[in-house]
Amino acid sequence: MTRICLVFSFALFCGLAQATTLPLARDLPAAEREAQRLFALPSVPNLRDLGGYRTADGRTVKWGLLYRAGTLDALEEADQRELQRLQLRRLVDLRSRQEIDDAPDRLPPELAALRVEMPVRAGTIDVRELSRRINGGDIGDLRLDDLLVDANRSFVREHRQVFSDWLHGLLDEQGTPVLYHCTAGKDRTGFASAILLLALGVPEGTVMQDYLASNPYLEDRNRRIGERVRQASGGRTDPAILQPLLEVRPRYLQAALQAMREDYGTVEGFLRDGLGIDDDLRARLRERFLEPLASR
Template structure:
C-alpha cells in the first residue's frame, strides 16, 4: 500500500500518469504497446504556415518499465535512435526503463525534480482521504509554472539536443506521460510552428489515452485507503486540464511578454535554431492527407 501511494504521489508531479488532428484517427497516433500507456506519435499536426510534423520521428509517452517483449520489438521496428527520460533519479531507480540493450545504451536522462512538493505529505493525505482541503489543480498549475521558470535550462537542453544530437526517431517520456512530457511536447510543437490551440489539443489527449488506466488507479487507491479517498477527487491529479498548460503559457508571457519571445529569449530558439528544427521535423502537407 505504501508503494502504491508513493507511486501515485510521484505520478502527480515529480517535476514539480480529446482531440487529434481531424484527418488522422486516434489509432494512427497511439502505439499498440501492452506494457505502457499514452505513448504516441506527434506526427501530422499542421503548422501555421501550412506544413505538418513528420510522422515517425517524434514520440511522447509515459513509463517504460513494464514493456513486454512484444513492446520492445515494436520499438525496434520504429527505428528509435534515442530515448529521453525526464523522470527524477528516484523514479528511475524505482522503475528503470525496460528497453532493448542497443536502445538502452542510447538513452539519456534530463531529470525534472519535485521542487518544493512535499511527497510525504501528499501520500499521507491520500491514505487518510484528506484531499478535500488540498487544491490539486493549483499544485499542478504551479508545477507547469515551475517548468517555465525553474526548469527552463533542462527544456532548453532538450530542444537544442533534438537539433544537435541528430538521433531520430526519438521517444521522450516521464511517468504518466502527461505533465513533464506534456510540457516538453508543447514547447517542441510551438518551436515547430504548431498553433497554440493545436498544442492544447495534444496536451488534453492524455485524458483519452489514460482513461482506462486512471480508472484502475483510482479504484486501487480507494480500496487501499479503506474507502477514505474519494476517487472523484483524484481526477485532477490523474488527468490534465487546460488550465494546467495555460498556466505555463501565462508564465511565459509574464517572463518575456509573449510565448514566442520566451522561446526565443529564454529557451534560445533563434531564427536559425527554429529553422533547423523545422527543416528536420516538418514536411509539406498534401491536400489529400495530413
C-alpha cells in the same frame, strides 16, 4: 504428413504474430495516419506519434520522428520488441531522480544504451509523500488542482535549461527518432511537446488539442489507479478526488503559457530568450521536422 503439419503450424504462428503487430503511422497512407497516432502498447501508457499537426503556414509535422509516452518501468517483452520497431536513436527520461530510482525504465540493452536522463521535478510535488498520503486517506488539505498549475509554472521558471537542452538535442546527429517520457506522459512530456510544437509554428489551439489528448488515452489507466487507491486507503480516498492529478486540464498548460508571457512578454520571447531558440535554430528544427510545402 508431420512435415506438412509443422509447416502449417509455423505459418499459422507467423500469421498470428503478424496480426498482433501494430501498424506504424509513418508506414500508412496519409489519410490513415491520424487514426494510428496512438501506438497502443499494453505496458506503455500514452505512447503516441507527434506527427501530422499543421503549422500556421500550412506545413505538417513529419510522422515517425517524435514519440511521447508515459512510464517504461513495466515494459513487457512483447512491447519491448514493438518499441524497437520505432528505430529510436534516443530515449529521454524527464522524470525526477526519485522517480527513476523508485521505478527504473525496463528496457532491452539496445534501447537502454540510448537512454538520456533529463530530470525535471513537477513543481513542489514530492511523489513519495503524496503517494503515502493518498494511499493512507490523508488528503484533507491537499489542493490537487493547484499542484499541476504550480508545476507548469515551474517548468517555465525553474527548468528552462533542461527544456532548452531537450530542444537543442533534437538536432544532434543521434537525436531522432526520439521517444521522450515522464510518468504518465502528460505533464512534463506534455510541456516538452508543447514547446516543440510552438517552435515549429503549430498554433496554440492545436498544441492544446495534443495536450488534452492525454485524457482519453489515459482514461482506463486512471480508472485502475483510482480503484487501487480506494482499496489501499480502505475506502478513505475517493477516486474522484484524484481526477485533477490524473488528468490534464486547459488551465495547467495555460498557466505555463501565462508565465512565459509574464516573464518574457510573449510565448515567442520565451522560446527565443528563455530557451535559446533563435531564428537559425528554429529554421533548422523546421527543416528537420516539417514536411516541405512542395510535397503537399
